[in-house]
Amino acid sequence: MTTEIVRVPLGDRAYDIQIGENILGKAGEFLSPLLKRKRVVVVTDENVFAAQGASLKAGLAGIETDFIILKPGEATKSFDEFQKLTGRLLDLGVERDDIVIAFGGGVIGDLTGFACAVLRRGCRFAQIPTTLLAQVDSAVGGKTAINAPQGKNLIGAFHQPSIVIADTASLNTLSPRELRAGYAEVVKYGLIDDEPFFAWLEKQGTALLAGDASARIRAVKKSCEAKAAIVGADEQERGKRALLNLGHTFGHAFEAAFGYSEKLLHGEGVALGMVLAFEYSARLGMCNPDDAERVKSHLGACDLPVDVHDLPEVPPASTLVEFMKQDKKVEHGALTLILADAIGGSRIVKDANIDDVSAFLKEKTGR
16 A cells, blocks of 8 residues: 655645555554544544445554544535534544544535634644545645635635545545546646646546546646645745636636535536636637637536536526625635636636626526
8 A cells, every 4th residue: 555645845834645545544554643642533424434434443443533423515514513513522622732533525624624723723633535626625735614605615714734645545435426526626737737737637537537546646646736836835825826716716606506505516616617717718818719618628528517508507697796706816896717828827817807707607697
């Protein structure tokens, strides 16, 4: 069980991302040097616990372990569930130097990380992501949050984990839909600043989705390397880190319009959002329409939504724009978008013309 290691360079808060297949059984080995006492609390959800709980228990043999098992789904990233979780952690006597393990996808990682960011004014946590989306994106970089009625991830904090353990064998337990949704975040790294990686995904993406172990490890490592470099340079998203939100401003608006429900998974929203970002860039004359079509073609070939009419229903443009106005990147009431000059050439565009964005979305939605 050899592992690939990616270092997130944050000085005295730097940490490793351990990547490999069937490495869950080594969780205790990875964690033990970090523990002040041989005790952890694991926060997970019912689905992950049923599928992989026994493997993690075996990997943590010799370490006192308590499990907190939550309901799966985006609705768990709420203030109500956050309040319940912090209460449970306090009842279990979690101390500032203890490590709480977030064992699951992005919902569990975001919620647990935020709870740890504020519990006793900050306690340590570890990420053991079990979805592709979490392994390549949400588990890395220290963004933690819960959702608000006004929008996604609007209540949160930057709080870095002590370690990330990404077992690519965990991906075998995902539904094809969940795997595809996570793949959208992998594609994002190629679109931001690495056209050769996107070209590799065009050739190997279907193998990755079909279960090719080496392709999965390479994609996870490459994505983590890209994110680690950006986070190391701009931890709190004052500049370049905002590029990681390519497609997210559009995508989050669709997620909010669907009430963060199973109708639209986060990665599905991101896929559609990236297509729209490229199409809007082409509309502005920033990128070649052929690039936008290439993005749409690849994501569509992976059975991800690439047109608003691929959705269960089409929200009106006015609704989408109102949610976009709540985006975290809004400054002085002006909309910031991540747009593209080319595949592998994205950039931050501030003061985006909201009326033009609205007209663009109205053309796309017909509403």
